[in-house]
Amino acid sequence: MRHSILMLSLAAVLAVTAGCKRDAAPADANQPTATATSATAAAAHMIDEHSYAEPDKVKVKDLALDLKVDFDRKVIDGSATLALDWIDQTATQLNLDTRDLTISKIVGERSDGKWEDLKYALAPADKVLGSKLTIETPKRNPRVRITYTTSPGASGLQWLTAAMTEGKKTPFMFSQSQQIHARSWVPLQDTPSVRFTYTAHVLTPKDAMVVMSAAFEPGADNSGNKRDGDYSFKMSNAIPSYLLAIGVGDLVFKPISNRSGIWAEPASVDRAANEFSDTEKMIQTAEKLYGPYRWERYDMLLLPPSFPYGGMENPRMTFLTPTAIVGDKSLVSLIAHELAHSWSGNLVTFSTAKDAWLNEGVTTYVEGRIDEELYGKDRADMERVIARNELKQEFSEENKALQVLAGKPGELKDPDDNLGSTVYAKGAWFMQFLEQRIGRADFDAFLRGYFDHFAFQSISSQQFADYAKANLLDKYPGKVTQAEFDEWLHEPGIPATAPQVTSARFDAVDAARKGFLDAGTLPAAAATKQWSTQEWVHFIEGMPETLKPEQLAALDAAYHFTGTPNGEIAQRWYPLAVRSGYTQANAEIAKFLERVGRRKLIMPTYKELVKTPAGLALAEETFAKAKPGYHPITTGSVESTIADAKAAEAKAAQPASK
Structure with missing residues (x-):
């Protein structure tokens, strides 16, 4: 499942299962091997709560x-x-x-x-x-x-x-x-x-x-x-x-x-x-x-x-x-x-939701490799930077338990509540770490062997770890230590060993944004005419928490963000407009929330709206009109956001106890 590589995921995925042994690649002396895992331990990893x-x-x-x-x-x-x-x-x-x-x-x-x-x-x-x-x-x-x-x-x-x-x-x-x-x-x-x-x-x-x-x-x-x-x-x-x-x-x-x-x-x-x-x-x-x-x-x-x-x-x-x-x-x-996902997910899948990164993290890595091959490294790197920036925003002290790739039983109450940045961005980052340490050609061979070995089965993070030890860590000694591997898999946050990605195209975007913030100079039309969705997303995401309404008006006059048909841009622009008190965008915000039911695109705006009484009123009014066309999953997310905000508002209105 894809919330898009331009993520702000609200969920992760459930997965495929133990399975069709007759379709798995037969074992022989030339096949990669996995270290032994006892039947009891394997069964424990398969328990689906x-x-x-x-x-x-x-x-x-x-x-x-x-x-x-x-x-x-x-x-x-x-x-x-x-x-x-x-x-x-x-x-x-x-x-x-x-x-x-x-x-x-x-x-x-x-x-x-x-x-x-x-x-x-x-x-x-x-x-x-x-x-x-x-x-x-x-x-x-x-x-x-x-x-x-x-x-x-x-x-x-x-x-x-x-x-x-x-x-x-x-x-x-x-x-x-x-x-x-x-x-x-x-x-x-x-x-x-x-x-x-x-x-x-x-x-x-x-x-x-x-x-x-x-x-x-x-x-x-x-x-x-x-x-x-x-x-x-x-x-x-x-x-x-x-x-x-x-x-x-x-x-x-x-x-x-x-x-x-x-x-x-x-x-x-x-x-x-x-x-x-x-x-x-x-x-x-x-x-x-x-x-x-x-x-x-x-x-x-x-x-x-x-x-x-x-x-x-x-x-x-x-x-x-x-x-x-x-x-x-x-x-x-x-x-x-x-x-x-036809390889990492549908073919080889995680066995329970607490191992969701085996689907989404590996898939996001493979996605980047396909993008790189067809559209160039620049575009693939821009998407990696966007995903990792959002990870840094999403990771906090409060959600550390959900930052671990190999989750523990009992920590994920609802499988829809997986931390998206963990299973998508951190999982893909882990794969890139292994690729850079092992070398791309050898890592490609490893992944291909992994897909063949576990074809039409679902596996746990421990099974992946056992297979990687036999076919990566032991096969290429001195490149990745067991301690480094385990830190990625079992600890929250991002390890210091994480490879960094930069984008020259984003450097130009950063310079253009700085010019606007420092001197009010709008980016040159000759440059922005060539900008992709990724560059516009990065331009908006790098803005301060709020802008002055006149700054937003200047950007709107030049680039027509309000009313944009591009949902990825709208997802970033409308929350910024709400936080900044740019009420000129309210009519188009309402239209966007009524027209689109994709949670990734609309939930950031709903979450900003409900923070003020006026915004909460607009959110409730808009949701009442949009609800008949929303999917039940989206409806549940919006209802929960509005209910939490109203409860907080009611609590704040109560007189303080003596």
């Missing part, structure tokens, strides 16, 4: 979905048939994760092929984890089928009326299963420690097209070749629950290459295809570095602006925010990031 599942007793190995999408009721009706691998032959229960599901019937397949009713109980809901579904399975049924209906407020689904779409003709629905939101639309073992194959049969209104993180039914071409309200899909590679994905709406397909293309509403498909036209080059670059792409196709779905994230790396079907389309390809590192 954010799931009710007990995969040490039974695992789902295949999921068959039969779904009907009802736009009028904003629900999915259907059934989930789970094929089970009973590991513990004394187990008599199947525990599944659910959230706000209405269960109407559960049956189990008997050894004679007939089906029988099973007893079950749905526990009271936990605010974070949802409700444990316990199914009595004394005969350890090979398959269990749950018939259910989702809630209109399912946290993993967003329902948009036709009026909320670009075409205004057909309603739209899409999923976001990560972190642990798959359980809100499918009853299953919602943990990255379980991988499964799946099939799906989906019924919709006939004017709607369906896409999923899977291949279309046999015989359909890349674009599905039909729109009849009856669709079938198959995912042959075992995936974790957070990569389950579905999108339904007025969608058309445009190819980019023979294995990649874009799905979007008709009005935006050409624009998206042009912006993302380098996708095939990115795939080829990643393959050259890290081995073959193993998911057959890499297609993309352009979602409405309400999508709460930058991108989501669903296999075969990356979901994307339209805010990445700015006309000059300056934000297409988003595609590089989601594509990189």
Whole structure:
């Protein structure tokens, strides 16, 4: 998942799982090796505190979905048939994760092929984890089928009326299963420690097209070749629950290459295809570095602006925010990031949320390598500098426990609350440290071997550390000490060994900003005409906490920041405007917050607005208008921010106790 390399992440990722051993590279004398880890220790690292599942007793190995999408009721009706691998032959229960599901019937397949009713109980809901579904399975049924209906407020689904779409003709629905939101639309073992194959049969209104993180039914071409309200899909590679994905709406397909293309509403498909036209080059670059792409196709779905994230790396079907389309390809590192997950994430994944850096940190490093190859070192370095500057702002004494790459059990209450700068920026910085110490060619070989060795498995930070000791530290003695490695992995903050990155282009931006702050001299038009999004972001981010309103007005007159269509610039400009009392921007701030639901872009502005009574009033008024178009994940973030501010305001208004 990508909050964008121009980060201010509010969350991290849940991951893939232990898995499909038949797809892993066979061990031989030439294969890299991992040091031995006891079965007991490995199992301890796999414990997922954010799931009710007990995969040490039974695992789902295949999921068959039969779904009907009802736009009028904003629900999915259907059934989930789970094929089970009973590991513990004394187990008599199947525990599944659910959230706000209405269960109407559960049956189990008997050894004679007939089906029988099973007893079950749905526990009271936990605010974070949802409700444990316990199914009595004394005969350890090979398959269990749950018939259910989702809630209109399912946290993993967003329902948009036709009026909320670009075409205004057909309603739209899409999923976001990560972190642990798959359980809100499918009853299953919602943990990255379980991988499964799946099939799906989906019924919709006939004017709607369906896409999923899977291949279309046999015989359909890349674009599905039909729109009849009856669709079938198959995912042959075992995936974790957070990569389950579905999108339904007025969608058309445009190819980019023979294995990649874009799905979007008709009005935006050409624009998206042009912006993302380098996708095939990115795939080829990643393959050259890290081995073959193993998911057959890499297609993309352009979602409405309400999508709460930058991108989501669903296999075969990356979901994307339209805010990445700015006309000059300056934000297409988003595609590089989601594509990189095809190796670091979808192929080799962290086993629990406390090891999220194994997905996002390695992916952010790989993203930088793709960017560097296609767009030059200057651009890759600018994005690294931006990410690291934001890390320095986000890291504090209060959140030290969340600055550790290899997290400890119990410290992450909600997997949506991972510290973004840790799992993205610090994780990538760690990878660059290893690359520079070991040497790029040897480190590339290490990563490629790592992806092959752990293919289609989920692993812990300790397993990564064991593998790195055998295939980096011991193989290249004297380059990285165990103490240096462990400091990166187990200590908060950034080690003194961290390699630094500078940018000559940012040096010029810094000089231009200084000239403006010291003498009021606006940067020369001849220079700013060539500036990329990254340079404008750096220009604004380097400003003091506040400016005088007349300074903001001068910048606005020259560069039209207020009302900008570029969300990355808006994300920085509007909080600065709010802090500085530049109320001239309020009308455009409201429009931006109503139009865009991507949390990374809008939450910084909401957080500044709620700090003053007038700003809080504007935030509440704007949110009331925007809420119907926000994703449930975004809605929860904004509601929490406003509620906390109102509680603080009320507390401050109380008379002091004697």
